[in-house]
Amino acid sequence: MDADVVVVGAGVVGLACAADLSRAGLAVVVAERHGSPGQETSSRNSQVLHAGIYYPEGSLKARLCTAGNRSLASFCEAHDIAFQRAGKWLLAVEHREEARLAEVVARGRANGVELEEVPLVRFRSEEPHVRAAAAVLSPSTGIFDVHGLFRALRAVAEDNGAIFAFRHALKGAAPVTGGYALVFEDSSGNEVRLTTPMLVNAAGLDADRVAAMPGLDVEAAGYSQTWTKGSYFRIRSARRHLARRPLYPVLPHGCGSVLGVHLTVDLDGELKLGPDAEVLGERRQDYAVDEGRRDSFLAAARRYLPSLEPADLAPDQSGIRARLQSFGGPFRDFVVAEESARGLPGWVNLVGIESPGLTCCLELAREVRSLLGG
Numbered sequence: 001m002d003a004d005v006v007v008v009g010a011g012v013v014g015l016a017c018a019a020d021l022s023r024a025g026l027a028v029v030v031a032e033r034h035g036s037p038g039q040e041t042s043s044r045n046s047q048v049l050h051a052g053i054y055y056p057e058g059s060l061k062a063r064l065c066t067a068g069n070r071s072l073a074s075f076c077e078a079h080d081i082a083f084q085r086a087g088k089w090l091l092a093v094e095h096r097e098e099a100r101l102a103e104v105v106a107r108g109r110a111n112g113v114e115l116e117e118v119p120l121v122r123f124r125s126e127e128p129h130v131r132a133a134a135a136v137l138s139p140s141t142g143i144f145d146v147h148g149l150f151r152a153l154r155a156v157a158e159d160n161g162a163i164f165a166f167r168h169a170l171k172g173a174a175p176v177t178g179g180y181a182l183v184f185e186d187s188s189g190n191e192v193r194l195t196t197p198m199l200v201n202a203a204g205l206d207a208d209r210v211a212a213m214p215g216l217d218v219e220a221a222g223y224s225q226t227w228t229k230g231s232y233f234r235i236r237s238a239r240r241h242l243a244r245r246p247l248y249p250v251l252p253h254g255c256g257s258v259l260g261v262h263l264t265v266d267l268d269g270e271l272k273l274g275p276d277a278e279v280l281g282e283r284r285q286d287y288a289v290d291e292g293r294r295d296s297f298l299a300a301a302r303r304y305l306p307s308l309e310p311a312d313l314a315p316d317q318s319g320i321r322a323r324l325q326s327f328g329g330p331f332r333d334f335v336v337a338e339e340s341a342r343g344l345p346g347w348v349n350l351v352g353i354e355s356p357g358l359t360c361c362l363e364l365a366r367e368v369r370s371l372l373g374g
């Protein structure tokens with residue numbers, strides 16, 4: 001099998017890279033350790049098309065998210081993927097949070113995001129069950145079907161000749177003349193070898209491990225990821241009338257984050273709370289949701305949905321964020337790097353692709369293509 005480029009990982013980012021690079025005429029092989037696309041973080045998230053509000057002006061996250069908000073919406077439309085421009089509410093639940101809300105709005109506007117300060121009378125008529133001291137509408141926020149996105153991106157890639165090698169886990173990579181010698185393990189435990197001139201590391205939670213394979217010093221490069229689990233609780237269907245749009249309360253300074261436990265509304269109008277944040281001490285993909293977290297979810301959500309009762313909540317899914325940023329630490333941007341300067345030409349690392357990675361997937365792929373020479 002000949003490849004111009006091997007993409008490691010068939011999450012949404014690897015799929016988008018495969019679609020984009022194959023459209024540019026390259027022979028693409030996608031290696032994925034699971035039996036189908038999107039089995040890890042890409043299918044364990046809020047499925048929100050973010051607007052690009054929270055990220056520092058000029059950062060990759062800000063730039064790719066605002067562009068991705070448009071390009072992914074167009075892609076969904078062109079490929080018949082379920083999508084709604086649902087909008088979302090940013091909330092100051094207490095008066096003391098209004099200054100923080102104003103900061104978030106200023107940041108969003110600096111990024112070019114449309115945000116509308118809505119009079120409380122109108123907010124209360126639209127969301128009569130929600131308590132807030134101030135509300136701002138982000139009309140460009142959307143929700144969409146990630147599984148439809150996986151199918152469409154895979155179809156584009158395959159139509160352009162890309163080959164998917166499922167149940168192939170990359171175990172080792174060594175620089176050789178003209179590229180990289182790769183060793184995979186297939187589902188029977190056999191070694192499969194392949195040499196490629198270019199490689200795109202879209203390995204999500206293990207992107208730092210893959211980055212280390214050809215000898216890169218991951219610590220020195222600042223690529224070490226920590227895993228932070230985010231759990232969700234769903235609100236029973238009988239109470240879905242409690243909110244019409246997603247609700248994102250801001251938190252006062254000193255909480256380590258601007259985002260509190262928020263509420264999302266899915267394409268069927270069902271409500272879900274989360275994700276929260278639990279830094280994992282060990283790297284284990286345990287997606288069970290701890291019932292014991294119900295009280296903290298309830299307390300956080302009751303601030304803005306005071307009529308919620310314990311019996312309204314049931315544990316739902318969870319996902320794990322691959323983070324470069326320590327909790328409450330300074331902002332870290334996505335890493336999208338072609339590693340010639342570290343002696344690894346043609347090797348592109350995508351590291352720290354936490355939220356809004358889903359929204360940015362097409363734009364991340366565009367960045368990768370331009371790093372590999374367009």
Ligand SMILES: Cc1cc2nc3c(=O)[nH]c(=O)nc-3n(C[C@H](O)[C@H](O)[C@H](O)COP(=O)(O)OP(=O)(O)OC[C@H]3O[C@@H](n4cnc5c(N)ncnc54)[C@H](O)[C@@H]3O)c2cc1C
Pocket residue numbers: 008009010011012013014031032033034037038039040041042043044045046047048049050168169170171202203204205206207210230231275318319320321322353354355356357358359360
């Ligand atoms: C709780 C939560 C909520 C989120 N909500 C949103 C949201 O609403 N909107 C948004 O824009 N973003 C959101 N995100 C972020 C978004 O989900 C991620 O940024 C995105 O899914 C990352 O995609 P990925 O392809 O990089 O990673 P993944 O989906 O994890 O894909 C990586 C793939 O690489 C494979 N892999 C790893 N190592 C190897 C190897 N050695 N060999 C072969 N294959 C390998 C894995 O099996 C996996 O399939 C959320 C994230 C979390 C955790």
